[in-house]
Amino acid sequence: MADPNPVQFGPFESAALADVVASGRLWRGNGTGWGSRHDSAADDSSADRLEDAFAQWIGLPYVHAVNSGTSANEAAVVGLGLEPGDEVICPAACPAFVPFAVLAAGCIPVFADVHPETLLLLPDAVERVASEKTRAVVAVHLWGLPAPMADVLSIARPFGWKVVEDCAQALGTMVADRPVGTFGDACCFSLQQSKHITSGEGGIFATKDPETYTRAVVYSSAGVPHFRFGLPTPRRQPGSVGRGHIGFGHNHRISEMQAAVALAQLSRLDEFNRRRAELVRLLEQELDRRHDAPVRTLKRPSEVSVSYWRYPVLVPAGQGTFKEIPYLEPAFQRMNSQRRTPFGLPLPEYVTYAPGSCPQAERGAAQVRALSVHQSLTDDQLLASLDAMLADLSRLRHVRKP
Numbered sequence: 001m002a003d004p005n006p007v008q009f010g011p012f013e014s015a016a017l018a019d020v021v022a023s024g025r026l027w028r029g030n031g032t033g034w035g036s037r038h039d040s041a042a043d044d045s046s047a048d049r050l051e052d053a054f055a056q057w058i059g060l061p062y063v064h065a066v067n068s069g070t071s072a073n074e075a076a077v078v079g080l081g082l083e084p085g086d087e088v089i090c091p092a093a094c095p096a097f098v099p100f101a102v103l104a105a106g107c108i109p110v111f112a113d114v115h116p117e118t119l120l121l122l123p124d125a126v127e128r129v130a131s132e133k134t135r136a137v138v139a140v141h142l143w144g145l146p147a148p149m150a151d152v153l154s155i156a157r158p159f160g161w162k163v164v165e166d167c168a169q170a171l172g173t174m175v176a177d178r179p180v181g182t183f184g185d186a187c188c189f190s191l192q193q194s195k196h197i198t199s200g201e202g203g204i205f206a207t208k209d210p211e212t213y214t215r216a217v218v219y220s221s222a223g224v225p226h227f228r229f230g231l232p233t234p235r236r237q238p239g240s241v242g243r244g245h246i247g248f249g250h251n252h253r254i255s256e257m258q259a260a261v262a263l264a265q266l267s268r269l270d271e272f273n274r275r276r277a278e279l280v281r282l283l284e285q286e287l288d289r290r291h292d293a294p295v296r297t298l299k300r301p302s303e304v305s306v307s308y309w310r311y312p313v314l315v316p317a318g319q320g321t322f323k324e325i326p327y328l329e330p331a332f333q334r335m336n337s338q339r340r341t342p343f344g345l346p347l348p349e350y351v352t353y354a355p356g357s358c359p360q361a362e363r364g365a366a367q368v369r370a371l372s373v374h375q376s377l378t379d380d381q382l383l384a385s386l387d388a389m390l391a392d393l394s395r396l397r398h399v400r401k402p
């Protein structure tokens, strides 16, 4: 049996946190040149170090750490520089945070249907819901499985649409030896407690484009140009009375405590993902052994190495437990009947959030379940969760019999 007591947080995270508290500096400041008495060019905050380490890890030049994955989604969409009323295509199966970020950016989410087994974006469906106003696509790497980036990019590029990769569930997934997040124009990650690495709450945004980065930073830092990675920071005019809010923004800053814990966790990512891979192997062996169980697994393309967040399986129709079809949420039903976004933007006639509008997503939700393969699980806990799922499926089968 594997390590019976894997710990998610250890002395490493505790020491990182203690260092921050002892330093007396719990926030990262507003960046050099702008009005804060905490500012100092020589200052190297935990947030700075997290961004540098993440840039190194993912191989993208511009990284900005924020206070949640949702904030990172917003930074990514806002960073693209879209206009109010622009349409952004989102998968019909994903957490509501994804289209919420589109709404927050003043844009209109348009849902494209997904593959009924993987629940990943379908390139054909993207083409079907595109309009004159389409400006971007958000691809979500659900469960850790990579969305079909090559197809999505080949649809998007001829029209000049931007592509965001939501990697909140896929930290460490590689396609042909490249980490997901490096294929599109911007990417976002979550550091919420259930994700691969965590600081409780937190998020990371990354891009190769300096303008996308600076727009995202201004939005996430209450309009203050806290630019890093050698980009010039606009200087305050001598005699200016303001703090220097050069644009509109929210305060989505990450705290130094969160950044220090996230940095410690990032250094353990390989260790965590090795354990996740071990749990996936055990789960697949076990499912193989119980091949009479009414559960099917999904095939993985050979060029893909999946860093699973949860492990999805196919179960008989009606016995799935997937809940994340955003347009079925009351929030979207309300928009659908009011024909406007929460910020008052009218919805074009052809945009609908009506139940049934993405039938494969709804069919898929009813036949997909997912098992946690979190690195903190013991082998026994994993097998117990499989047993519990199989018992539940068998109970449902008996209930159905007349």
Ligand SMILES: *Cc1c(COP(=O)(O)O)cnc(C)c1O
Pocket (backbone or CB within 6 Å): 068, 069, 070, 071, 073, 094, 095, 097, 098, 140, 166, 167, 168, 169, 190, 191, 192, 201, 202, 203
């Ligand atoms: C978790 C998650 C988010 C949101 O992250 P938070 O840190 O919870 O705000 C966004 N997208 C996906 C796909 C997620 O799994």
